[in-house]
Amino acid sequence: MTADPFLELDGLCRVFPAFELGPLSMSFQAGHVYGVLGPNGAGKTTLLNLITLQLKPTSGAVRNRGSVIRWGDPEWKRRFSYIRERPSFYDELTVRETLELASRLYGRWDATLAHTLVGRFKLPPSQRVGRLSKGTKVKLGLVAALAHRADLLILDEPTAGLDPTARADLQDTVNELVKEHPALCVVLSSHIFEDIEQTATDVCILRQGRLALEKTSDDLKRTVVYCSIAAGAVAPSSDLVLQWTRRNTHWLAVRGDSRLDRDLTLRSDHVKAQPDSLLGAIYHGTEHSHVD
Numbered sequence: 014m015t016a017d018p019f020l021e022l023d024g025l026c027r028v029f030p031a032f033e034l035g036p037l038s039m040s041f042q043a044g045h046v047y048g049v050l051g052p053n054g055a056g057k058t059t060l061l062n063l064i065t066l067q068l069k070p071t072s073g074a075v076r077n078r079g080s081v082i083r084w085g086d087p088e089w090k091r092r093f094s095y096i097r098e099r100p101s102f103y104d105e106l107t108v109r110e111t112l113e114l115a116s117r118l119y120g121r122w123d124a125t126l127a128h129t130l131v132g133r134f135k136l137p138p139s140q141r142v143g144r145l146s147k148g149t150k151v152k153l154g155l156v157a158a159l160a161h162r163a164d165l166l167i168l169d170e171p172t173a174g175l176d177p178t179a180r181a182d183l184q185d186t187v188n189e190l191v192k193e194h195p196a197l198c199v200v201l202s203s204h205i206f207e208d209i210e211q212t213a214t215d216v217c218i219l220r221q222g223r224l225a226l227e228k229t230s231d232d233l234k235r236t237v238v239y240c241s242i243a244a245g246a247v248a249p250s251s252d253l254v255l256q257w258t259r260r261n262t263h264w265l266a267v268r269g270d271s272r273l274d275r276d277l278t279l280r281s282d283h284v285k286a287q288p289d290s291l292l293g294a295i296y297h298g299t300e301h302s303h304v305d
Contacts, residue, residue, distance in 0.1 A: 017079035019043045019198050020064070020165065024073035027059055034059045034222040036073055043164070046191055046199040048213030048230075050206075050296055055219040057202045061167055064200070065095045091120055093165035094158030098173055100150040104143025108136050108153060112160070119161035127160035134186070148172075148179040155186065159194065166190075168201045172208050184211040206293050216292065218299050225299040226255065235269040238286040238294055239277050246282060247273070257301040266295055 018040035026035035034056040041047055051057050062068040064075060066085060075082045082089045102111055108131070116122040131138060134152040142150065151171050158166050168187070172180040188211070191197055203209060209216060209230075216233060218226040236254050241263045247253065252273035254266040265283070267273045277283045288294035 021076040026072045028071040043198045044195045045214045047215045048209035049202040049217050051219035056222040094163040095167045096154040098170035100154045102142045109138040115157045130156040166199045187212045237269045239265045239283045241283045243282045257298040259301045
């Protein structure tokens with residue numbers, strides 16, 4: 014029997030006067046990093062707020078291991094850590110005092126792990142939080158999340174505003190933490206393709222409140238992109254990941270080494286493209302897509 018996913022969205026929907034998210038149905042597994050992409054206003058933060066009980070859904074449900082998470086469920090709130098783009102801490106407290114406060118707020122706290130992570134991330138225990146860089150604040154949030162044994166780690170734009178070195182450091186940190194804590198599920202929302210390319214095991218793209226694409230990173234890495242000026246020249250196929258039209262050019266993303274890939278290679282009216290970023294090409298393709 015297949016185990017229930019760690020987290021499952023079942024027809025989840027939130028309606029606002031001028032925007033609607035969903036309905037979304039998708040699942041999240043422990044040991045995976047889910048990269049959530051989408052333009053401003055696509056519903057990324059709304060989705061995260063629904064999962065973390067910051068917003069009530071209009072309809073649908075969020076399930077943990079098959080059980081519906083009820084509004085305000087205190088047990089669920091203890092099982093996740095939500096680190097926003099601008100981590101919220103008391104600026105006047107030191108790193109040590111911040112973690113001491115966190116240890117009193119959470120029912121389960123691993124002081125040994127917290128101490129180990131402070132050393133690993135080279136956090137200055139006596140430094141006031143208000144004087145830390147954004148990247149260091151995010152790492153402080155990671156210490157608190159892991160020390161209270163969170164099962165779900167949500168990162169909302171964690172590398173926005175960081176320089177390339179700090180961004181790469183944070184990407185490496187996320188990868189290492191998932192390897193060391195296989196029961197951890199990470200949901201990372203970002204506008205930066207490199208964040209997703211370097212960390213995500215699964216990619217979800219939101220457009221106008223809908224799930225435009227959901228693929229594993231391995232599947233995307235095996236995807237091949239073709240361009241053509243011949244509209245509608247390819248029959249529907251299970252090997253077709255996505256197709257879109259932009260500036261009178263037709264684009265196809267197909268499964269690499271599939272029958273369709275081999276057929277297109279032999280056709281003179283289709284040319285294999287070499288985008289700088291495969292994920293970037295597919296992301297922009299979802300904006301103009303006419304095939305799910």
